[in-house]
Structures are given as structure tokens and as C-alpha cells.
Amino acid sequence: MSSPERGIWLEDATHREDLATFVERAVRLDDAAVIRLRERSKGLVVAWVATGFDVLASRVVAGRVRPADLSAGADALADGLGAMDRSGRVDPGFPMDSAWRGVLPPDTGFAHIDDVPARVVLELAQRGVVLAKEHGSTHGPPVSLLDQEVLAVSSPQGDVAIPMRCVFALTAMGFLPQSSAAAGQGMGLDPDTVAADEIVRVRALPAWLRIDARFGSVYRRRGDPAVVLR
Numbered sequence: 001m002s003s004p005e006r007g008i009w010l011e012d013a014t015h016r017e018d019l020a021t022f023v024e025r026a027v028r029l030d031d032a033a034v035i036r037l038r039e040r041s042k043g044l045v046v047a048w049v050a051t052g053f054d055v056l057a058s059r060v061v062a063g064r065v066r067p068a069d070l071s072a073g074a075d076a077l078a079d080g081l082g083a084m085d086r087s088g089r090v091d092p093g094f095p096m097d098s099a100w101r102g103v104l105p106p107d108t109g110f111a112h113i114d115d116v117p118a119r120v121v122l123e124l125a126q127r128g129v130v131l132a133k134e135h136g137s138t139h140g141p142p143v144s145l146l147d148q149e150v151l152a153v154s155s156p157q158g159d160v161a162i163p164m165r166c167v168f169a170l171t172a173m174g175f176l177p178q179s180s181a182a183a184g185q186g187m188g189l190d191p192d193t194v195a196a197d198e199i200v201r202v203r204a205l206p207a208w209l210r211i212d213a214r215f216g217s218v219y220r221r222r223g224d225p226a227v228v229l230r
Contacts, residue, residue, distance in 0.1 A: 008090040015061040022059040033074040055169040059216040110203035114153035118198040119191040175213035
């Protein structure tokens with residue numbers, strides 16, 4: 001059993017549900033996924049996962065974690081979130097720190113490049129899914145599709161190209177809001193279920209691309225992602 005000093009404390013039920021949803025999405029993508037949890041200032045915890053698209057995904061929740069940086073198996077963490085004790089502590093299961101590969105992007109310093117309508121992102125995801133079905137295999141979408149630059153944004157701070165990998169990661173993790181009615185009807189990536197004024201924010205550093213949506217963010221290493229992502 002894991003040490004009682006090791007754990008996650010989430011007193012707010014909404015944030016507990018948010019983390020549980022994040023973990024559930026991660027398990028859907030990879031049942032052997034590893035979640036990294038890092039404590040941030042002001043009572044916040046950032047959850048990270050490698051999505052399998054060579055893109056990192058993150059979600060911020062209110063809480064604390066001991067130690068301040070730990071990694072856990074997504075399946076064990078999901079079980080822990082479902083069996084939280086009265087103190088608000090979640091048992092993350094056995095330590096998985098050695099299973100996390102690569103570094104994380106910095107918390108700050110990203111330049112705001114531009115905002116993009118969420119509907120545009122969902123339209124791109126729709127097209128990508130169709131192409132993946134036509135040209136993919138049992139191993140998933142072809143690399144040529146994942147690497148395709150499907151959106152370009154620019155500002156005085158620089159120009160950024162967004163690959164399909166980031167679009168797929170955003171939608172696979174459920175970071176874009178859609179109506180509950182649409183979800184219940186299996187409408188999936190229908191852009192019309194998202195408010196016209198809903199946006200995703202594109203930010204960048206020389207070494208990282210960051211895309212912020214309402215329910216989370218994705219990060220793509222600029223240059224050679226293989227050096228930092230598993």
C-alpha cells in the first residue's frame with residue numbers, strides 16, 4: 001500500500017469531478033497512461049498526460065499534492081478518485097515516477113499569438129476523422145495526417161502553425177465544450193453545438209506551442225517532440 005503521506009487532497013467536489021473526467025479521457029486513449037501531478041502556487045494542482053499524439057494535455061484543479069510532484073497510473077488514480085476518504089484524500093496508488101518520460105513546459109512566459117473560434121477547431125477535427133478512417137490503419141491515423149499543418153496564426157510575437165495532432169488531442173481529451181444534448185445524441189464533433197463566440201487561445205514560446213481551451217490545454221514541442229514526449 002502507498003504511504004499515507006503520499007496523496008492528493010481535493011476538497012471541492014467540482015474539481016474532483018474535473019480531475020476524474022481528465023483521468024477517464026486519458027485511460028480511453030491509453031489504458032496504461034501515466035498521470036503526472038504537480039503542485040502550483042495558490043492552492044492549485046496541474047495534471048499532465050502524454051496523449052499519444054506527441055502532444056501533452058493538462059488540466060488545472062484546486063487542491064494539493066504530496067509530494068509536490070508525483071506520477072501515478074491513470075487506472076489506479078481513477079480508482080482512488082472513486083474511493084476518496086473522508087479527509088478528502090485521494091490515494092494515487094503505487095509511485096510511477098520512473099514511468100514518466102520527458103520534461104514539462106514552463107508555467108509562464110508564453111506569448112499570446114491569436115484566438116481561434118472553437119467551431120473552426122471542431123470542423124478541422126471532423127475532417128481529420130474522415131481522413132483517418134479513409135487512410136488510417138489499426139495503428140491509428142497516418143503520420144502524414146497527424147503532421148499536417150491545418151491552421152496558421154500570426155501576431156507581432158510570431159507565426160505559429162498548428163498540426164492536426166493538436167486538434168485531435170484537444171477533442172480526444174474533451175477540452176472543447178459541447179451541449180449535453182449533442183453528447184447524448186452521439187453528435188460528437190458537431191461544430192454547431194458550440195457557441196459561436198467560444199474560442200481557443202494560441203500561445204507560444206520558441207520551444208513550445210500551447211493551445212488553451214475551456215476545459216484544458218495541450219502542448220506541442222516545437223522542433224523535435226520526440227526528445228521530450230514518450
